[in-house]
Amino acid sequence: MTPTPGSPGDVLTLIGAGSATTRSDLARLTGLARSTISQRVDALIESGLVEETENGESTGGRPPRQLRLHTDGHAFAGVDLGATHCRVALMDMSGGVLAECEDPLLVAEGPEVVLAHVDDRLDRLLAEAGRPRTALRAIGMGVPGPVEFATGRPNNPPIMPGWNDYPIPEHFAGCTVLVDNDVNVMALGEQRNAFPGTRHLLFVKIGTGIGCGIVAEGRLHRGAQGSAGDIGHIRVSGHEDAGCRCGNSACLEAVAGGAAVARRLTELGTPAETGADVVALVQAGDTQALRLVREAGRLVGEVLAGLVNFFNPEVIVIGGALSRVHEHLLAGIKETVYRRSLPLATHHLSIVPSRTGINAAALGAGILAIEHYLSPDNVNRLVTT
Amino acid sequence: MTPTPGSPGDVLTLIGAGSATTRSDLARLTGLARSTISQRVDALIESGLVEETENGESTGGRPPRQLRLHTDGHAFAGVDLGATHCRVALMDMSGGVLAECEDPLLVAEGPEVVLAHVDDRLDRLLAEAGRPRTALRAIGMGVPGPVEFATGRPNNPPIMPGWNDYPIPEHFAGCTVLVDNDVNVMALGEQRNAFPGTRHLLFVKIGTGIGCGIVAEGRLHRGAQGSAGDIGHIRVSGHEDAGCRCGNSACLEAVAGGAAVARRLTELGTPAETGADVVALVQAGDTQALRLVREAGRLVGEVLAGLVNFFNPEVIVIGGALSRVHEHLLAGIKETVYRRSLPLATHHLSIVPSRTGINAAALGAGILAIEHYLSPDNVNRLVTT
DSSP states (O other): OOOOTTOHHHHHHHHHTTSOOSHHHHHHHHOBOHHHHHHHHHHHHHTTSEEEEOOSOOOSSOOOOEEEEOGGGOEEEEEEEOSSEEEEEEEOTTSOEEEEEEEEOOGGGOHHHHHHHHHHHHHHHHHHHTOOGGGEEEEEEEESSOEETTTTEEOSOTTOTTOTTOOHHHHSTTSEEEEEEHHHHHHHHHHHHHOTTOSSEEEEEESSSEEEEEEETTEEOOOSSSOTTOGGGSBOTTOTTOBOTTSOBSBHHHHHSHHHHHHHHHHTTOOOOSHHHHHHHHHTTOHHHHHHHHHHHHHHHHHHHHHHHHHOOSEEEEESGGGGGHHHHHHHHHHHHHHHSOHHHHTTOEEEEOSSGGGHHHHHHHHHHHHHHHSHHHHHHHOOO | OOOOTTOHHHHHHHHHTTSOOSHHHHHHHHOBOHHHHHHHHHHHHHTTSEEEEOOSOOOSSOOOOEEEEOGGGOEEEEEEEOSSEEEEEEEOTTSOEEEEEEEEOOGGGOHHHHHHHHHHHHHHHHHHHTOOGGGEEEEEEEESSOEETTTTEEOSOTTOTTOTTOOHHHHSTTSEEEEEEHHHHHHHHHHHHHOTTOSSEEEEEESSSEEEEEEETTEEOOOSSSOTTOGGGSBOTTOTTOBOTTSOBSBHHHHHSHHHHHHHHHHTTOOOOSHHHHHHHHHTTOHHHHHHHHHHHHHHHHHHHHHHHHHOOSEEEEESGGGGGHHHHHHHHHHHHHHHSOHHHHTTOEEEEOSSGGGHHHHHHHHHHHHHHHSHHHHHHHOOO
16 A cells, blocks of 8 residues: 555644644644645535644634544544443543443343434434534444444354344445444554553453453454454363363353353352352352452453463453452462463553543444544545645 | 645655656646646655656757656665574665675674674675665564564564564664564565565464564554564464463464474484474474474464454465475465365465565565655655755
């Protein structure tokens, strides 16, 4: 790809970063001809991305007009679809939340029902924020299953019946829609909000299943087919008897996921069905549950120890339902990682519970939409000079 | 970091990519003012990075002068230091090899002896290519151990006695020196030469030890402390009795590295000391050696299966001494990866022997040096406009 320095997208980036607040700044920073600057800025204003205001304080002579992102004119949405909930955040161009809501919703009801619900909530939130539907420029969405990112189609998602290959973006005509795996948008939301200075971060979600979002050099790493981070089916040692829904045995998820821990508790005489039941038991002081959560942490730690050697992250964030009892889970994880990983890779490594919590996925999905919309390539497509 | 569109580095990139061959092209592509273009091009010519020639074919009117990289005026070196060899390639700015040599050399002789040898070979190769020492702009070097990339100092390298924390770049005063782990430069050399269209690639070196170089989005992924890819100490299942030099047990390297396979062969009555001995036995048709190499492949495959789920590469390249009997090694690796990894991640995955072979490290080190030297940031430092 040939770089096109000085494109409208570059100009917008300089304005958005606060590096340039006047046309003179832009001329100085880019070396672009004055006439080219005028052309680019006018096109950005016309497209509604930038606004130019008179500087109120006159200090003798005509004060230069100020350029800034036109945050009021647009809205973006972050949608977090879980197995049993739907969370929507309406955001402005700078990532600020304008309005948000959460409802119980079964993703298994299928795309028509679920996306109609999302549509309804978008309308309500836009009304609440006083913006017309036409202001909505892009939607980011995290779903609980694998997605072909380029097309926004779920790819054989095990807990999303009816969604396989469904073209989600086509449901929202006239609006850019980016669909990604839930744990990817959680990783993005956590990194951008809680660890903006961290370049290499893993977000590990431990719920019914186990998945991982990867931030490398500050960007989401999706891999060749978009399936990167699928760590729930990595083999752990000494559990050959644990069969997994994928057909293999000894998968991490089959021994350390919320459903697996609940099943083991039931076998030991304490009935439990879900990760939430396990969390409730731990919070009630059940020592068996506590022991099993810590052991699940050790198994997750065994897999993470290998990934720490391979990827050398700065921060590992633990999220998902089971992380609500994170002190026990993290104790098991840290114990194994610090014993099994190389000292050089663990010396400055932090393993921490999620700070963004239940908002990570919706915020991350919204950030995905905003960053895509403001990317130089997209701006250059939007703006014709 | 604020982008600086239209910088001298950007202008050089356009010339280097062949996108701009005249000053008019540059004006059109960048939107820069004519006077700015002149200033940037003159500075690049003065610094020796670009040359401008008269177009010989006159078609009526004065033909425009052509701009191109000044490849003749510079030289770059790629140095591959192994445990027992030193390979040096002298390259021009476009990555073409001008001259090369290889000699047996023990890295354990320490930095003074080894770097004096490198110096001597650089002088010989420059003389052979007819370029003065002052033409040498940057040296890339791969060494058989962990390195702090930012400073070029080896970090507790197990098989490089005397090198710990040694400031390698300081030995080559007046020249930019980039030092990296050998398997990182191999990954770069292989990707740039044999798989230029592949964005996500793993290069796995199976020699005495086992390591991995990671190319993500077309760039080397070194991780937070530069230790990424150290997969030799990832745990494999069912080998708790195999102690490793790192202090842990069941490390991949302790059961599947060349030294481990040789030791096992010796225990079984066929004396062998090194990976090279193992290779010789396989090539001589020793069925025991063949069986053990295939089993080593299965163990490497067990670790790679997890990394395929996590990283989702397009290509895995197998290199290093044991890969000289790659048909047996790859059979074991593929068997396990295709059984244990997720279908989505293996569907388009290629697992192949190294195509660049013994040249991968020296070429990759040279490419590291050239890409650094021509990077916009470095060019902007070199050129004062």
